[in-house]
Amino acid sequence: xxxxxxxxxxxxxxxxxxxxxxxxxxxxxxxxxxxxxxxxxxxxxxxxxxxxxxxxxxxxxxxxxxxxxxxxxxxxxxxxxxxxxxxxxxxxxxxxxxxxxxxxxxxxxxxxxxxxxxxxxxxxxxxxxxxxxxxxxxxxxxxxxxxxxxxxxxxxxxxxxxxxxxxxxxxxxxxxxxxxxxxxxxxxxxxxxxxxxxxxxxxxxxxxxxxxxxxxxxxxxxxxxxxxxxxxxxxxxxxxxxxxxxxxxxxxxxxxxxxxxxxxxxxxxxxxxxxxxxxxxxxxxxxxxxxxxxxxxxxxxxxxxxxxxxxxxxxxxxxxxxxxxxxxxxxxxxxxxxxxxxxxxxxxxxxxxxxxxxxxxxxxxxxxxxxxxxxxxxxxxxxxxxxxxxxxxxxxxxxxxxxxxxxxxxxxxxxxxxxxxxxxxxxxxxxxxxxxxxxxxxxxxxxxxxxxxxxxxxxxxxxxxxxxxxxxxxxxxxxxxxxxxxxxxxxxxxxxxxxxxxxxxxxxxxxxxxxxxxxxxxxxxxxxxxx
Amino acid sequence: xxxxxxxxxxxxxxxxxxxxxxxxxxxxxxxxxxxxxxxxxxxxxxxxxxxxxxxxxxxxxxxxxxxxxxxxxxxxxxxxxxxxxxxxxx
Numbered sequence: 001x002x003x004x005x006x007x008x009x010x011x012x013x014x015x016x017x018x019x020x021x022x023x024x025x026x027x028x029x030x031x032x033x034x035x036x037x038x039x040x041x042x043x044x045x046x047x048x049x050x051x052x053x054x055x056x057x058x059x060x061x062x063x064x065x066x067x068x069x070x071x072x073x074x075x076x077x078x079x080x081x082x083x084x085x086x087x088x089x090x091x092x093x094x095x096x097x098x099x100x101x102x103x104x105x106x107x108x109x110x111x112x113x114x115x116x117x118x119x120x121x122x123x124x125x126x127x128x129x130x131x132x133x134x135x136x137x138x139x140x141x142x143x144x145x146x147x148x149x150x151x152x153x154x155x156x157x158x159x160x161x162x163x164x165x166x167x168x169x170x171x172x173x174x175x176x177x178x179x180x181x182x183x184x185x186x187x188x189x190x191x192x193x194x195x196x197x198x199x200x201x202x203x204x205x206x207x208x209x210x211x212x213x214x215x216x217x218x219x220x221x222x223x224x225x226x227x228x229x230x231x232x233x234x235x236x237x238x239x240x241x242x243x244x245x246x247x248x249x250x251x252x253x254x255x256x257x258x259x260x261x262x263x264x265x266x267x268x269x270x271x272x273x274x275x276x277x278x279x280x281x282x283x284x285x286x287x288x289x290x291x292x293x294x295x296x297x298x299x300x301x302x303x304x305x306x307x308x309x310x311x312x313x314x315x316x317x318x319x320x321x322x323x324x325x326x327x328x329x330x331x332x333x334x335x336x337x338x339x340x341x342x343x344x345x346x347x348x349x350x351x352x353x354x355x356x357x358x359x360x361x362x363x364x365x366x367x368x369x370x371x372x373x374x375x376x377x378x379x380x381x382x383x384x385x386x387x388x389x390x391x392x393x394x395x396x397x398x399x400x401x402x403x404x405x406x407x408x409x410x411x412x413x414x415x416x417x418x419x420x421x422x423x424x425x426x427x428x429x430x431x432x433x434x435x436x437x438x439x440x441x442x443x444x445x446x447x448x449x450x451x452x453x454x455x456x457x458x459x460x461x462x463x464x465x466x467x468x469x470x471x472x473x474x475x476x477x478x479x480x481x482x483x484x485x486x487x488x489x490x491x492x493x494x495x496x497x498x499x500x501x502x503x504x505x506x507x508x509x510x511x512x513x514x515x516x517x518x519x520x521x522x523x524x525x526x527x528x529x530x531x
Numbered sequence: 532x533x534x535x536x537x538x539x540x541x542x543x544x545x546x547x548x549x550x551x552x553x554x555x556x557x558x559x560x561x562x563x564x565x566x567x568x569x570x571x572x573x574x575x576x577x578x579x580x581x582x583x584x585x586x587x588x589x590x591x592x593x594x595x596x597x598x599x600x601x602x603x604x605x606x607x608x609x610x611x612x613x614x615x616x617x618x619x620x621x
Contacts (some may be wrong), residue, residue, distance in 0.1 A: 099560075102577045103550060104568040109584035111547040116588055117539040166532045236569040251561025252553045259554030264548040270543070290596050297592035328588070 012222045012446050033357030034175065040365045041189065044205045051201035057399045058384070061198035061257065061405055062134075066284065068203055068293035074298025076203045077282045079110055079210030081164055081273070081303060081453040083370040087213060088170070088363055092339025092347075093255075094315035097321065098245055100255030101315075102331035102350035103262065103292040103306045109300050115274050116296040122451045124283050124292050131443060132385040133275055134411035135450050142390055142448075147383040147462045151469055152277040156378040157419075158435035160371060160412070164420035165431075166340070167300045167367040169496060173337045174344075174360045183420040186360075189412030190371040194379060195406040203285055207367040208361070209260040214306055221309040222319040223350040237312070249319070255444045264501035268436045271504060275439030275447065318342040321349045370381025376413050382408035388515055434476045441468035468503055473501030535591070542587050549580045 054060065068076065069342045083089075094101045124135050132148035140497040164183055171182035173425035193201050236250070243249045273279060286292050322335060322345045323326050330336040335345070347359035388394065404491040423431075442456035449456045476482055496502075550559055552571070560573030 099571065099573055100553065102573070103553065105544040106549065106577060106580055107595045108586070109581050109588075110542050113584045113591075114539055117535040117542070117591060121535070134617060227592045232570075233568065240569055245574075247563075247569060248561065251567055251572060252557040252573060253561070256554070259551075260552045262550055263547075266547065270546055274552055290599070293596055297588050300585045300588045308581060310576075505571070 007190060010527075021484055032359045035137070036357045037175065037364060040368075043208065044193065044365070044368065046188070047204045047208065048197035048201040051197035053205060055199055058401050060200065060338045061380075061402050064199040064203050064285045066287045067200070067289075068285040068287075069299050070294030071514050072207050073282060073286045073291065073295035074302060076206040076212040076285070077112075077279065077295060077299035079206035079213070079277055079366075079369055080282060080373050081171040082210065082213060083286045083300075083366065086306070087217065087366060088340045088343050089166070090307070091310055091315045091318055092341075094311060095318050095339055097254035098243070098249035099252055100262075102311065103266055104269065105311045107266065108273060108303050110308070111273035112272045112300045112303070114232075114270065115279075119274055119447065119451065120283050120292055120296060121278075122291065123280065131280055132381070132389075132449060133276075135446065135461065136389075137204075138421040139448060139456070139459055139461055140224065142310075143458055145385050145389055145464050147347035147446075147465050148443070149381050149390075151275075151438065151465060152381045152385075153378055154469065155275065155439045155443065156374050156381070157225070157412075157437050158431045158438070159439060160374045160378070160416050161419045161423055162431040162435070163374065164369050164416050165423045167364075167371065168424070169362060170340065173341060174364070179424055180421050181362055184416055186367060186371065187413050187420065189368055189475060190375050190416075191410050193368075193372040194413075195409040195449030198402075198405075199281075199285060199376060200242035200370075202376045205365075205372055206369045210302065210360045213366055216301060216359055217306050217309050217314065219302040220317075220347060220354060220355070220359070221313045221352060223278045223355070224313055224346075225315075227321075232313075235316055235320055239316045241459055242323045243319050253264065260501065261496055261498060264496055264498035267504055268433070268440045268498055268500035271444045272436035272440035272500065275443030277381065278373040279378070281377055288346075314317065314343060317350075318346045323350075324344055373415070375409050375416070379405045380411040382412070433481060434473065437472040437476055437498065437500050437503065438469055439499045441472040442466070442508050443510060445504060445507045449508075453515075455515055456511065457518045459518045460511045460513075463514045464507050466511075468507030469512040471506055472499045472503040475503060494514045534595075538591050542584055545580050545583050549576060552576065562602050 026165055058068070067506055085327045090101060091103060093104070123134060126134055129423060131152050135144040135148050164187060167186040168179050171177055171186065172179045177185070197205075224235070225232070228238075240247045240249055245254060248254070256265070282295070283292050286295055316420075320343045325345075328335050328342075328345045335352040337344070342365065344356065344359055348356040351358075381400050387408075388401045388406045392400075441466045445468060446461045450461060475494045475496075479495070480492045480497050481500065482490045483489050483494075560571060560576065562572050564570050564572055564575050
């Protein structure tokens with residue numbers, strides 16, 4: 001453990017030294033930001049070392065021994081959802097398209113409420129660790145576990161690659177470290193957190209980061225209001241004057257080509273959240289169902305506060321103060337670092353080098369924490385579902401399973417680093433779109449029906465979920481984002497960028513029809529739970 | 532219909548109603564809330580929909596937790612400390 005920490009500390013210092021010699025341009029962070037960056041890494045490693053001494057059993061590794069309180073878990077859930085895509089990406093998207101981004105702002109609040117009302121209670125009372133555990137509770141174990149493992153891993157890996165590519169770019173821009181080194185540092189740190197500290201370290205890294213992110217966003221919102229002398233109308237007028245859309249910045253029409261695109265994106269965002277493995281795992285880290293309910297309530301409140309401040313103030317502030325500001329324009333006339341960097345530039349405008357350094361470090365911590373959560377969910381799927389239950393047919397000792405988890409975290413980390421380097425410079429939005437589409441079309445319908453429909457059969461779940469997985473993937477690949485923008489064909493085969501409005505109903509219908517036509521596979525419905 | 536299903540339907544309907552307005556009611560949403568202002572009707576309605584989602588979560592969590600705490604207190608009063616929130620209450 002100590003050796004590995006030393007190795008990463010060396011790598012980080014080496015990379016920092018390389019920056020000092022080769023870069024030093026105005027866009028890279030100053031010594032203060034570098035200090036903050038190391039302070040954050042050190043804090044998370046201390047948390048991991050502390051957690052590693054407390055993590056022995058599988059329950060401790062996957063669910064932190066159910067020792068997390070409701071408020072802490074609320075921070076952890078919101079931390080899991082608020083990736084770098086939130087603070088940096090959402091601000092950048094509003095900066096470009098204005099009002100229409102509001103669907104991204106509302107969806108997580110509605111999605112979490114939906115999860116709480118219909119899924120959390122039942123998941124929790126089953127007392128298992130993964131999505132696959134829930135399915136195998138009432139269906140034939142091995143086929144549904146294999147399906148759930150494929151669905152869960154597909155979503156986690158897509159999300160993980162997107163985060164790693166975003167992280168590499170951010171660290172590269174902030175600290176002037178070469179892209180490959182940035183990816184290796186982020187990937188290496190996440191492997192250390194997960195394989196040594198398990199869920200306890202992952203959760204505490206997540207709580208720390210969510211706390212910092214909330215604090216940073218609130219502080220920036222207040223600083224922005226002070227800058228405009230608490231005259232919000234002046235802020236909005238300045239933004240409308242700067243943006244090419246003018247006053248239409250605050251009206252619909254900037255992002256969606258047609259009504260169906262908006263609707264399909266909305267379906268993927270609200271129901272996809274219920275199919276994200278690293279979010280579902282969070283219902284098992286609290287000691288009881290009371291704390292689980294309270295934690296979702298805190299999480300919606302925290303996400304609501306942060307998203308509302310970003311959408312209604314900070315993003316508008318970037319348009320008012322960063323857009324067309326010659327200080328931030330690169331030689332090509334575009335803002336330096338692209339849309340993802342406008343929030344960080346705004347921090348510089350509002351609070352000078354100190355706030356710039358603090359917000360950069362918080363953005364970095366955000367990425368580290370989310371990739372750690374995703375790695376843990378993937379490692380749990382590999383060791384618990386594929387290894388212990390399918391490969392070893394439940395004969396694996398618990399110590400053996402935890403060891404495989406730690407090795408799996410290492411394997412997932414190395415895979416993510418390699419794919420992250422391979423995807424350098426690629427458009428990562430389609431990876432996230434695909435992840436959410438699969439989560440909403442494959443994982444969510446099977447999960448919902450397994451909890452509520454007594455007629456569901458194993459064949460129905462596997463075939464219907466498989467149809468959701470294959471159609472959503474095929475629709476994204478043949479749609480505008482991959483077929484046209486990545487591969488380079490002139491016309492998409494599937495005309496819409498977001499497939500969930502088609503693939504989710506198709507999956508539900510397939511599950512229903514196959515289950516009805518499968519009398520031999522009929523199993524008893526959920527018995528040990530009240531309807 | 533159970534309380535949890537009613538709440539879920541409310542949240543999902545509010546969400547998709549707002550999305551439908553973005554898709555079809557662009558003229559209404561784009562109008563300023565106050566004449567001459569910039570803050571649009573859409574932003575105000577969006578804020579309301581967010582408040583409704585958070586409020587629904589709060590209402591559900593507080594209400595169910597209180598009901599179950601009371602049920603448990605009642606169970607303990609009738610000398611039945613083994614009963615949990617999953618057991619049938621008298």
